Amino acid sequence: MTGAARRVGVALLAVGPRRGDHRVAVRAAVSVAVPLLTVWALGRLDLGIYASFGAFASLYGRHDAYPDRIRMQLAAGAAVGAAMLVGTALSVLQAPDAVCVLVVAATAAVGTLVSWVSRWHPPGALFLVFAAGATATLPADVDTFAGVLLVGGGSVLFAVAITLGIALSRGGLHRGPVRRRERVGATGAEMALTAGAGTLLAGMLALLLLGSHWYWAMVGAVAALGGAHVTARLVRGTQRLLGTLAGVLVAAGLLAVQLPPLATIGVAVLLQAGAELYVGRNYGIAMVFVTPLALLMVQLAAPVDPALLLRDRVIDTVIGVAVGTVVAMVSSAIRRRVMGGHPDPRLG
Template sequence: MPSENNDRIAKELKFYLFELRKTERLWHIPVLASLCVGVPLLIGYYFDRLNYGILASTGGLVILYLPTTTLANRMITLLACSFGFIFSYAIGISFSFNPVVSAVVLGIYTLFVHWVTKYFAMKPPGNFFFIMLFCVAIASPFNLASIPTRIGLTAMGTMFSVLLALFYSLLMLQRRAPISELIYVKKNTYANFVESALIGLFIGGSFLVGHLLKLENPYWVPISCLAVMQGANARHIWQRSLHRVLGTFIGLGVTWVLVSQNLTPLGICISILVLQFVIEMLVVRHYGLAVVFITPITIFLAEAASAMSSDPNVLVYSRFLDIVLGSLIGAVGGWIVHHHQLRYIAERQIRKTRIAILRR
């Protein structure tokens, strides 16, 4: 019996760590994503405003929500997600003046975003980039005068992606028939609310932990926490935790090599463009391998200036602590979210409270 269990564990580890899943995803999508992220960066570099280009390129990530449906549905979906991106960044940057307030608002906003994406059964990447933009915004230095400019740059990035998606869709739909997809609505209101509230609690709490520990860039903690908690079940949560930590460890090695090359601003831009392509090729096949390249691209997007001037050893060490801390919090949070007995108790308590309020 022990040998059978060991063989089964070995097979599962081999599958989860080394197996590449098959996918029908076209190679055009990684190219399109690279253009949506890379072109704003290159424009910012050309005008000697790399910080502006980085903001616009984060808005360009909205292209990852492009569905494979009819033209009208593609454009409606991207426009709705673009509004969500702009709204997320605007609310986040508006509440960045105080860490405690930021953590509370982040938790509430995460609850709302997760509930909406769960209610409409939104496909991956789901709530991730909306909350990621919010986290980056609330960790930014508060400057009231610069808020309109920052929001405008994010909006420009989303508009550029929508424009590219329009031309791409017009070209592709002439060659391939659109896939018919239905919008599913999940009506289990209590279960969705409990899950959303727990995720909001852990995401907001992880950001506050980052501040209390006086981490240099505390937004890495909730982003890593969210990435892990997106698992479909408890087993998937621990799998993603393992992938996240191992992928991050190797990815930080890649980051150290790149930063050690004393990259110029143009080198940073080209690196981000290439990394984005590689990530989109791998993320649907193996999450752990994708994390290897997600780590350097997120560091470059968030800290392009410091990546070119900081000590590579200090930068890599700091990011590793942040990401491991967030992954551990996410693993605990994911276990609680998918603990059936705890969720049942919480749902029953919400029902009792609602009935008691209605009887009054």
């Protein structure tokens, strides 16, 4: 086994140390539980997926000071909300799937650039791609925009309110140094171009081969393009693939049981907590929780044959990870040639 292969193997299995992950997990669980229970009580579980996307705001800035974390969650939450509106507009307009893929790829590029400049953590446009792609494939009419704004926007504000409440209780809102923003520069532009190209290729290939749930391939490509260097990208892509395969088995069992809506919400909340316990420690383990969570939310919003759902998730993930990995390696090779063998270590 070569040194590079050994490093990849070790990184695949490594589980990082705990850094207060249980607190993040509880916040994330509450952030998604309350909005989901609200739409359930109103008899509008079809809007649950928008509540779930809005709750993504709670995942940003977990290790930042409270003022920076709140600003980051507001900005990222607004970006996720905008992505949902873009996807909903595509659905209302009944845009061809190829146009949807193109627009979601543009969302990936713009989101990656904004994330880079704003120094978001987690970095990248994965949540934006997921939100835009999923909502583009859901049935929608003009009235759906109100649901996106009220449910999705309300979920974002609730997540931020939790962070604000914790900050106030701990006296953590004192002013500190302003968080430095990155310049766009060649690095940011290259990252945005790579994300846009990778998601576009993955989405088009999935559309040609499957025709449904193509956005999962785009999400897989974004994930595989994350990382500070090629080895990190190989590890992340492989972890996403292996974790997804294991997660699909979990999802198959849950979908076979045909849980009632309230039980589905309870399971989703537990899965969200589990994902946050491990996402910063081993991405592959986190995907074992993320995969059934995503499938349950999609199934709540637009029920389809579970076998089709599971099949598409596996194949689209393989497509996305494969395309993202190839694009990452080609991008790295071009960058090394242009920069004389000294790529920017910040790239991810």
